[in-house]
Each structure stands twice: as structure tokens, then as C-alpha cells.
Amino acid sequence: MTRAVVKLSGDISSSMPRISTFIEGCAYNPKANLMGFRFKNMTITVEPRQINIGHIEDETMIKTFIDFFVAIVNGTEKSE
Numbered sequence: 001m002t003r004a005v006v007k008l009s010g011d012i013s014s015s016m017p018r019i020s021t022f023i024e025g026c027a028y029n030p031k032a033n034l035m036g037f038r039f040k041n042m043t044i045t046v047e048p049r050q051i052n053i054g055h056i057e058d059e060t061m062i063k064t065f066i067d068f069f070v071a072i073v074n075g076t077e078k079s080e
Contacts (some may be wrong), residue, residue, distance in 0.1 A: 002055060002056055003052070003054050005053075006050060006051040006052075006053065007049065008048075010049075011048045012049075013033050015073065016048070017030065023037050023072060032045070033048055034046070039065050039068065040065075042055050042056055042061060051069070052077065
């Protein structure tokens with residue numbers, strides 16, 4: 001598996017500026033409403049309604065990322 005698309009249940013665009021400040025190395029483009037960063041060796045792009053994950057080694061890494069991202073969104077973790 002090399003790529004995954006995670007559909008979000010809602011629009012997170014209003015939270016993206018805050019979320020981006022908690023992720024080390026995250027670039028946020030407010031005009032494009034897009035965030036990009038690396039997590040482990042994966043490339044992550046976050047759009048308001050979906051997350052694109054590239055360079056995935058296995059499904060365990062997706063779960064690890066999702067847990068990390070949910071913790072950031074919920075305000076319980078700072079960075080990877």
C-alpha cells in the first residue's frame with residue numbers, strides 16, 4: 001500500500017489554522033485551505049473534508065497517524 005485517502009465526517013477548515021500550529025513542520029496555506037507535513041516517512045496533505053496520505057509502509061502506520069491527528073484535533077497532543 002502506498003497511498004490512502006481518509007474522508008472526514010465534517011469540514012475542519014475553521015480548525016485548520018489552529019491544528020497547523022501544533023504539528024511540527026506543518027505548512028498551512030489559508031488561500032488554498034490546505035495543510036501539508038510529514039509524519040514518520042509519510043507525506044500528509046489535509047483538506048477541509050479529507051486527508052491524503054502518501055508513502056505508507058503498512059496499515060499500522062495509518063492507524064498510528066489517525067490516532068495522532070485525532071489527538072491533535074481534540075487538543076490532547078502537541079507534535080510528532
